[in-house]
Amino acid sequence: MAWLWWLGAALVLGVIELVTVDLIFLMFAGGAAAAAVVALIGTPLWVQVVVFAVVSVVLLFGVRPWGKRLLERSTPDTLTNVAAHVGREATVLIDVTDRAGRVKLVGEVWTARASRPGVVLPAGTSVRVVRIDGAIAVVEATADTTLYP
Template sequence: MAWLWWLGAALVLGVVEMLTVDLIFLMFAGGALAAVVATMLGAPFWAQVLVFAVVSVVLLFAVRPWAKDLLLRSTPDTLTNIAAHVGREATVLLDVTDRAGRVKLAGEVWTARAALPGAVLATGTTVRVVRIEGAIAVVESTADNTLYS
């Protein structure tokens, strides 16, 4: 009946791994599965714990670095939050100067500022986001229709 406890532990550790995706709990789940095998072979409890510990440590130090490297190489970098907006195009809603203005960026209205001092980007102009500073999108024109004051 002890094998059910080890199997339950392996399942719980597998679920925790799905939430963290760091491959640490997966290695402990592998150790718990090895303890299931030891239990099935009739090993005493201390031997089951020893098998769990040894297999977990071996998996952590031998398999995890290789598996994590493989995971990182096969997972594409996805920009999120502010980094996802840099380089996007936006439409000017209210004239944008180096002090103030409004743009529509990814369906949302943002406060904006021109990247170049003295530049005025007229309403309706398509602009590109150069950087985000707090809640302000710093933009530049995508064409040569920038006015300077």
């Protein structure tokens, strides 16, 4: 009957791994599955716990680094949050200077400022986001924009 508990633990740990995707809980699930096999044979509880610990440690330090490298190689880097806005184009709504202005970036209105001092980007100008400082988009004119000081 103990093998059912180990199998249940392996399933729960597998589900937790689906949420975290860090390959840690998957290694513990493998240890629990190994303990379930040993429990099915009829070994005492202390042997089951030792098998769980040994298999988990071997998987953590032997298999996880290889699996992690494989996962990182096959997963594309996806920029999120403000990092995803850097390099995107925006449209100036209110003249942008090195101190203030407003742009429309991906359907949202952002406070903006020019990346170079003394430059004024007039309303309607197409700009590119250079970086995000807090909640302010730092922008520069695209190549086809004419500027006035």
